[in-house]
Amino acid sequence: MSTADRVKKGLRAAKVLENIPTWTCVVALALSDGKGRWLMHRRPAHKHHGGLWEFPGGKVEIEEKPRDALVREIDEELGLALAPEQVWPVAFAEETLAEARPPIVIMLYRSVWDGSPVEAREGGEIAWFAPREIESLDKPPLDIELMRHLFAKP
Numbered sequence: 001m002s003t004a005d006r007v008k009k010g011l012r013a014a015k016v017l018e019n020i021p022t023w024t025c026v027v028a029l030a031l032s033d034g035k036g037r038w039l040m041h042r043r044p045a046h047k048h049h050g051g052l053w054e055f056p057g058g059k060v061e062i063e064e065k066p067r068d069a070l071v072r073e074i075d076e077e078l079g080l081a082l083a084p085e086q087v088w089p090v091a092f093a094e095e096t097l098a099e100a101r102p103p104i105v106i107m108l109y110r111s112v113w114d115g116s117p118v119e120a121r122e123g124g125e126i127a128w129f130a131p132r133e134i135e136s137l138d139k140p141p142l143d144i145e146l147m148r149h150l151f152a153k154p
């Protein structure tokens with residue numbers, strides 16, 4: 001094989017690798033009611049992490065920007081129409097040990113609720129909690145870390 005062909009083969013392989021997901025990007029929203037309470041979503045029992053309380057959100061789809069994915073997920077899950085510039089990044093947390101799947105990296109944004117009705121449109125339940133109440137909810141490990149950042153005193 002000529003050098004030029006080897007280079008071409010290498011470039012093709014690099015392109016394939018670029019498209020193999022090595023981690024799963026999840027976006028989530030810490031939504032405040034402006035009076036010290038935050039919206040949490042309890043996952044339906046049959047899902048991964050079923051019965052645990054999380055920040056609403058979901059996976060970023062192929063060719064989607066994280067912020068756009070968050071706006072889409074919040075509309076689908078809560079029926080709340082946010083503009084992309086109404087959410088601000090707060091923290092991220094990454095899984096180090098994942099089972100037989102790419103590890104999850106969660107990017108947490110925050111926003112303030114505008115008072116319009118919200119409901120758990122895709123199952124599970126939603127409720128508003130004070131930070132000390134969120135501490136005692138059953139949550140996935142990444143949310144414990146995200147919460148620490150969200151409620152950290154400056």
Ligand SMILES: Nc1nc2c([nH]c(=O)n2[C@@H]2O[C@H](COP(=O)(O)OP(=O)(O)OP(=O)(O)O)[C@@H](O)[C@H]2O)c(=O)[nH]1
Nearest residue numbers: 026027028048049054055056057058059104140142143
């Ligand atoms: N939305 C959200 N997901 C979280 C959080 N913490 C956490 O570990 N996860 C995990 O990240 C993954 C997100 O997947 P998802 O099921 O919510 O996303 P999705 O609706 O886009 O996917 P699906 O259509 O495959 O169910 C789940 O395994 C979920 O348990 C969190 O605070 N918010």
